[in-house]
Amino acid sequence: MKINIPLWVGVMISLSISTFATDTAETLFDAKCAVCHTKTRPTDMNNIVAPAIMGVMRHIKMSYPQKEDAVKFMVDYVLEPSKSKAICMPQKIERFGLMPSQKGNVSKEELTKISNWLYDNYPPAGFRGMGHGKGMMQGKGR
Numbered sequence: 631m632k633i634n635i636p637l638w639v640g641v642m643i644s645l646s647i648s649t650f651a652t653d654t655a656e657t658l659f660d661a662k663c664a665v666c667h668t669k670t671r672p673t674d675m676n677n678i679v680a681p682a683i684m685g686v687m688r689h690i691k692m693s694y695p696q697k698e699d700a701v702k703f704m705v706d707y708v709l710e711p712s713k714s715k716a717i718c719m720p721q722k723i724e725r726f727g728l729m730p731s732q733k734g735n736v737s738k739e740e741l742t743k744i745s746n747w748l749y750d751n752y753p754p755a756g757f758r759g760m761g762h763g764k765g766m767m768q769g770k771g772r
């Protein structure tokens with residue numbers, strides 16, 4: 631009579647390594663964005679090549695409090711960056727240069743995944759002041 635400890639252990643293991651199993655948003659981010667955007671507060675501000683992602687997300691949420699709009703903005707910006715669309719402070723662009731388009735590096739689908747994940751996770755907890763907003767703009771584009 632076999633007991634099912636192996637199964638139980640197996641479940642535990644697969645739960646703990648599931649982040650590596652497929653292309654989750656985070657692995658996608660790590661592979662495609664983290665080269666430039668660090669996920670943690672930069673230890674050496676002189677060595678960074680792009681704003682840390684928590685800062686980026688903070689600004690994005692200030693301009694696009696609605697998730698839908700924020701995701702739309704990010705997907706568009708990452709594929710077609712331009713100075714006029716940028717929501718980050720002009721000094722950032724002056725310092726780092728405009729973000730190079732990631733067309734070819736990341737697909738729209740992957741980007742949507744990444745953007746949703748970013749919106750849900752950054753900036754990290756402790757920054758939760760955006761509960762208002764009634765969808766006044768409806769995000770219709772033009």
Ligand code: HEC
Nearest residue numbers: 662663666679680704708716717718723726727728729736
């Ligand atoms: C080669 C380096 C590089 C890579 C790779 C990169 N970025 Fe950027 N990104 C930058 C720089 C530099 C800026 C700041 C200048 C700007 O806003 O264009 C920036 C700015 C941004 C912004 C803010 C845009 C704004 O309004 O100013 C977002 C959002 C962003 N990146 C998302 C991403 C995502 C998502 C990925 C991965 C798919 C990614 N980036 C990959 C360099 C990079």
